[in-house]
Amino acid sequence: MGMVKYFPLALLISFALVCLVRAQDQSGFISLDSGLPANTSYTDQITGLYYISDASFINTGISKSISPDFRKSIFQEPLWTVRSFPDGLRNCYYINLTAGNRYLIRGTFMYGNYDGQGQVPDFDLYLGANMWDSVKLGQPSDIIYKEIIHVSSLNYIHVCLVNTGSGTPFISALELRPLGNDIYVTQSGSLALLTRWDTGATTNQTIRYKDDVYDRIWWPISYYRWTELNTNLDIKQFNDYRLPSSVMTTAATPIIANSSLDISVTAGNDTTQCYFYMHFAEVEKLQANQSRVINISLNGNQWYGPFSPEYLSSTTIYSKNFSTGDQHVSIYKTESSTLPPILNAFEVYKVIELRQSETGQEEVTAIMDIKSLYSITKNWQGDPCAPKEYSWEGLNCSYNDSNTPRIISLNLSSSGLTGEIAPYISNLTMLKILDLSNNNLTGPIPDFLSQLPFLTVLNLERNNLTGSVSVELIQRSNNGSLLLSVGENPNLCTSLSCEKKKNNIIIPVVASAVGGLFILLLIAAAIILIIKRRKQQGLVTVSFEVNNRSEQLESKKHQFTYADILRITNNFERVLGKGGFGIVYHGYLDGTQVAVKMLSPSSVQGYKEFHTEANLLMRVHHRNLTAFVGNCDDGTNLGLIYEYMVNGDLASQVSDQNAYILSWEVRLRIALEAAQGLEYLHNGCKPPIIHRDVKSTNILLNENYQAKIADFGLSKIFATDDANATHLSTRVVGTPGYLDPEYYTTNWLTEKSDVYSFGIVLLEIVTSRPAILKRPENAHISRWVSSILAKADIKRIVDPRLQANFNINSAWKVVDLAMACVSETATTRPTMSQVVMDLKQCLEVEIARTMENDETKSKDSIPEFGLNFTTGLRPTAR
Ligand SMILES: *[C@@H]1O[C@H](CO)[C@@H](O)[C@H](O)[C@H]1NC(C)=O
Numbered sequence: 001m002g003m004v005k006y007f008p009l010a011l012l013i014s015f016a017l018v019c020l021v022r023a024q025d026q027s028g029f030i031s032l033d034s035g036l037p038a039n040t041s042y043t044d045q046i047t048g049l050y051y052i053s054d055a056s057f058i059n060t061g062i063s064k065s066i067s068p069d070f071r072k073s074i075f076q077e078p079l080w081t082v083r084s085f086p087d088g089l090r091n092c093y094y095i096n097l098t099a100g101n102r103y104l105i106r107g108t109f110m111y112g113n114y115d116g117q118g119q120v121p122d123f124d125l126y127l128g129a130n131m132w133d134s135v136k137l138g139q140p141s142d143i144i145y146k147e148i149i150h151v152s153s154l155n156y157i158h159v160c161l162v163n164t165g166s167g168t169p170f171i172s173a174l175e176l177r178p179l180g181n182d183i184y185v186t187q188s189g190s191l192a193l194l195t196r197w198d199t200g201a202t203t204n205q206t207i208r209y210k211d212d213v214y215d216r217i218w219w220p221i222s223y224y225r226w227t228e229l230n231t232n233l234d235i236k237q238f239n240d241y242r243l244p245s246s247v248m249t250t251a252a253t254p255i256i257a258n259s260s261l262d263i264s265v266t267a268g269n270d271t272t273q274c275y276f277y278m279h280f281a282e283v284e285k286l287q288a289n290q291s292r293v294i295n296i297s298l299n300g301n302q303w304y305g306p307f308s309p310e311y312l313s314s315t316t317i318y319s320k321n322f323s324t325g326d327q328h329v330s331i332y333k334t335e336s337s338t339l340p341p342i343l344n345a346f347e348v349y350k351v352i353e354l355r356q357s358e359t360g361q362e363e364v365t366a367i368m369d370i371k372s373l374y375s376i377t378k379n380w381q382g383d384p385c386a387p388k389e390y391s392w393e394g395l396n397c398s399y400n401d402s403n404t405p406r407i408i409s410l411n412l413s414s415s416g417l418t419g420e421i422a423p424y425i426s427n428l429t430m431l432k433i434l435d436l437s438n439n440n441l442t443g444p445i446p447d448f449l450s451q452l453p454f455l456t457v458l459n460l461e462r463n464n465l466t467g468s469v470s471v472e473l474i475q476r477s478n479n480g481s482l483l484l485s486v487g488e489n490p491n492l493c494t495s496l497s498c499e500k501k502k503n504n505i506i507i508p509v510v511a512s513a514v515g516g517l518f519i520l521l522l523i524a525a526a527i528i529l530i531i532k533r534r535k536q537q538g539l540v541t542v543s544f545e546v547n548n549r550s551e552q553l554e555s556k557k558h559q560f561t562y563a564d565i566l567r568i569t570n571n572f573e574r575v576l577g578k579g580g581f582g583i584v585y586h587g588y589l590d591g592t593q594v595a596v597k598m599l600s601p602s603s604v605q606g607y608k609e610f611h612t613e614a615n616l617l618m619r620v621h622h623r624n625l626t627a628f629v630g631n632c633d634d635g636t637n638l639g640l641i642y643e644y645m646v647n648g649d650l651a652s653q654v655s656d657q658n659a660y661i662l663s664w665e666v667r668l669r670i671a672l673e674a675a676q677g678l679e680y681l682h683n684g685c686k687p688p689i690i691h692r693d694v695k696s697t698n699i700l701l702n703e704n705y706q707a708k709i710a711d712f713g714l715s716k717i718f719a720t721d722d723a724n725a726t727h728l729s730t731r732v733v734g735t736p737g738y739l740d741p742e743y744y745t746t747n748w749l750t751e752k753s754d755v756y757s758f759g760i761v762l763l764e765i766v767t768s769r770p771a772i773l774k775r776p777e778n779a780h781i782s783r784w785v786s787s788i789l790a791k792a793d794i795k796r797i798v799d800p801r802l803q804a805n806f807n808i809n810s811a812w813k814v815v816d817l818a819m820a821c822v823s824e825t826a827t828t829r830p831t832m833s834q835v836v837m838d839l840k841q842c843l844e845v846e847i848a849r850t851m852e853n854d855e856t857k858s859k860d861s862i863p864e865f866g867l868n869f870t871t872g873l874r875p876t877a878r
């Protein structure tokens with residue numbers, strides 16, 4: 001029990017000892033001798049304080065030495081050099097400290113004719129965003145100290161010198177001293193020192209470190225009505241003010257024993273708030289018949305007392321509340337006291353309200369990082385936004401009364417920037433305007449720029465950026481929410497076609513919850529197996545190889561004359577088919593097969609429109625859209641040239657009349673690819689392109705059975721002379737069997753009309769039956785499917801030639817999806833993005849199944865992944 005009892009006490013004592021040692025060895029002190037050459041330091045002979053150069057705390061200013069005349073007359077080495085700021089309105093020190101700790105911050109100023117001008121300047125001193133004080137020097141030899149006791153909420157402070165037009169600001173020394181957190185506490189604001197007196201001092205020397213562990217400077221003061229009392233004994237310190245013994249061993253007392261010690265403080269005007277700190281210690285050993293009882297009044301009112309100072313022990317009496325205006329303190333003895341009053345030391349501070357908050361720390365960090373990355377000089381010092389009149393050049397901020405300022409605009413145009421676009425910009429989340437034009441920036445345009453929610457102007461002109469402009473930025477630009485300028489970047493791809501390269505990398509399988517690498521391995525294994533197996537079975541093989549041919553063609557796209565067309569088609573030698581807008585011929589362009597669609601003149605609405613639209617189509621690129629090679633606009637001969645799709649259209653390939661049987665997996669892949677093409681038209685193009693004529697004959701297959709959408713965008717400009725395909729109006733609005741029923745009522749085509757048509761295509765893919773059946777006669781495929789669905793018999797819906805060789809869950813899901821697409825009301829149909837996602841899942845399931853099958857067949861080389869792809873895919877109750 002005893003041990004437990006004494007343990008806390010032991011702790012307390014050792015803690016006090018640690019503190020004492022800490023403060024004695026200047027730990028936490030920051031002592032900057034301004035103007036000292038970089039990386040140099042010294043220990044001051046008088047104070048023992050260790051001073052270092054200020055060079056690493058400020059980027060600006062020049063080092064100067066005071067005139068030798070003045071150096072002779074002072075002993076303090078820190079005053080021998082100054083840092084002078086001939087350039088810039090505001091120059092700032094940036095000093096790391098511990099947020100939430102109380103610091104005494106002191107600037108020292110002695111002109112000493114350092115510039116040989118003999119003109120003593122006046123200037124202002126700021127602490128962060130707020131005015132701290134004005135520095136007014138009378139004589140070249142004047143030494144001015146500006147002290148403030150401050151608690152920073154940030155882990156740094158800016159101390160700034162501001163040129164007010166009365167000469168060049170300079171500073172001699174800048175010091176920070178950590179204080180105890182229980183002393184000099186205010187209700188609000190920070191405490192700027194007005195006076196700190198060592199009353200009753202017997203010398204005319206100031207007292208500071210090492211006598212004062214906090215390095216407060218105590219000025220000796222005497223008055224003709226006062227006399228001194230002192231002791232040779234130490235004054236013990238039992239409070240946190242830790243007053244220096246040398247200050248406390250001397251006390252002032254009035255010469256006339258029964259009069260008072262009076263102190264008047266003029267602190268400014270009536271609104272100035274002051275805090276008083278009075279320090280007492282009895283320095284005389286009183287006799288039994290002696291007493292010293294003190295009463296204190298403030299402005300004539302009783303303030304504190306009566307009390308007797310303790311012998312050789314400090315007592316600090318301070319105003320807990322502030323008082324305002326001129327102050328008159330009177331310290332007097334009570335009637336019963338046999339001895340006059342005493343006062344050992346006295347401090348007065350005025351409150352400085354630091355009302356202007358500084359820019360948020362995250363933004364400051366970001367902009368400081370940008371500053372150092374690009375080595376920006378400008379006037380980028382101190383707080384970026386505050387105070388407003390000194391905010392950084394090229395920055396605009398929002399100031400909402402009490403809120404912290406936010407950076408809303410950053411203009412670094414023509415600033416000689418090199419390297420990549422700084423990632424730190426992503427943390428300037430309130431940015432509305434970003435101008436990085438006319439620099440030497442390289443590398444890609446980072447994605448985060450499209451994530452900045454408020455960005456309305458982005459200027460990247462005249463740089464050397466590479467890569468491509470993201471779809472998001474182009475979309476924001478196209479819909480008017482972003483003013484985007486990217487011109488004169490010679491190696492930057494600025495069109496939508498750049499998206500193509502990106503897309504080619506995407507494997508058409510979602511890596512949802514499973515590791516991406518596993519998926520890749522799976523696919524690789526799947527491809528090998530599928531190809532192997534298909535070869536054995538004599539079925540169609542599928543490959544994931546990216547088809548480079550269309551890219552080769554695209555690079556040569558241009559306008560063709562009618563003579564070119566004749567040469568390409570060898571005088572229209574071979575007809576491939578007859579489409580909605582004319583006849584399609586086979587041809588060769590530079591050895592590559594192409595399809596040339598010659599438009600029947602009667603179908604073209606207007607030549608100008610044709611031209612505009614053809615140019616638009618040239619800019620639309622996707623691996624699941626037939627590549628547009630060029631056009632011919634030669635008199636009345638209008639033609640469009642596309643890549644040639646060897647395997648023709650989906651309608652004939654999937655039909656049960658075709659001898660080849662497309663496997664379930666190939667069907668899913670074709671469906672997914674076609675869906676991706678449509679999804680791109682809807683979401684990847686601005687304005688969105690509505691196909692208006694989605695049908696299985698408009699989905700073409702290349703030699704790898706890769707599906708591509710054809711004839712997109714055409715219905716907008718062309719009428720048709722295909723009697724079979726038109727009714728309702730002279731303009732093409734679709735093909736019977738595929739036409740959105742809601743169109744009849746609203747007369748309004750939307751993306752959802754394409755979704756409806758795609759749903760019909762999906763049903764064709766599943767069933768291998770046409771949109772309008774021959775048996776039962778002229779029945780619509782959707783009616784037929786839903787009648788069988790009512791019996792929940794999926795096997796009768798799917799092409800019977802597949803002989804149940806498919807994952808039943810994925811079949812259910814595709815049919816569900818198709819039925820959702822052909823819903824009567826447009827709003828209940830899914831979007832193409834949803835369709836793409838669902839089809840990807842179905843394809844995953846099927847790939848997993850075929851892999852399993854192959855695994856059971858050839859156990860030799862297949863790794864076991866143990867992935868359950870079928871989770872969440874079940875036939876739904878209907
Ligand atoms: C100061 O020291 C730093 C790091 O040690 C060095 O990079 C810098 O060049 C030095 N500056 C001078 C003026 O010596």
Ligand SMILES: *[C@@H]1O[C@H](CO)[C@@H](O)[C@H](O)[C@H]1NC(C)=O
Pocket residue numbers: 056057094095096
């Ligand atoms: C201030 O602290 C930061 C890290 O918080 C550091 O990168 C920087 O160098 C420090 N500055 C000085 C002058 O010590």
Ligand SMILES: *[C@@H]1O[C@H](CO)[C@@H](O)[C@H](O)[C@H]1NC(C)=O
Pocket residue numbers: 203204
């Ligand atoms: C300081 O005190 C010394 C003696 O203690 C005296 O000679 C000197 O004149 C004083 N200086 C001032 C400026 O009062």
Ligand SMILES: *[C@@H]1O[C@H](CO)[C@@H](O)[C@H](O)[C@H]1NC(C)=O
Pocket residue numbers: 258259
């Ligand atoms: C102070 O004492 C003197 C005599 O010692 C006396 O004349 C005077 O009235 C006293 N003043 C006060 C304010 O008590």
Ligand SMILES: *[C@@H]1O[C@H](CO)[C@@H](O)[C@H](O)[C@H]1NC(C)=O
Pocket residue numbers: 268269270271272
């Ligand atoms: C008092 O002085 C402060 C500056 O010290 C000033 O802002 C304020 O307006 C003054 N108030 C009056 C009433 O003069």
Ligand SMILES: *[C@@H]1O[C@H](CO)[C@@H](O)[C@H](O)[C@H]1NC(C)=O
Pocket residue numbers: 287289290338
């Ligand atoms: C106090 O006592 C001392 C002797 O101890 C005596 O000399 C002195 O006169 C007394 N003073 C008063 C005010 O009674």
Ligand SMILES: *[C@@H]1O[C@H](CO)[C@@H](O)[C@H](O)[C@H]1NC(C)=O
Pocket residue numbers: 295296297301302305306333334335
């Ligand atoms: C102290 O001063 C106040 C007001 O000046 C007075 O009311 C009070 O009586 C004094 N106390 C003593 C013990 O003299």
Ligand SMILES: *[C@@H]1O[C@H](CO)[C@@H](O)[C@H](O)[C@H]1NC(C)=O
Pocket residue numbers: 362366423424425426427
């Ligand atoms: C953005 O700020 C956060 C939080 O301060 C930081 O963790 C992140 O590294 C910053 N991002 C960049 C790119 O600097």
Ligand SMILES: *[C@@H]1O[C@H](CO)[C@@H](O)[C@H](O)[C@H]1NC(C)=O
Pocket residue numbers: 416417438439440462
């Ligand atoms: C880019 O750098 C080159 C050479 O370094 C320089 O000639 C050119 O002026 C710079 N351009 C800009 C806009 O800063």
Ligand SMILES: *[C@@H]1O[C@H](CO)[C@@H](O)[C@H](O)[C@H]1NC(C)=O
Pocket residue numbers: 440442464466491
């Ligand atoms: C632009 O960058 C490329 C390398 O990416 C370089 O070859 C070229 O000289 C740069 N152009 C300019 C004007 O700096």
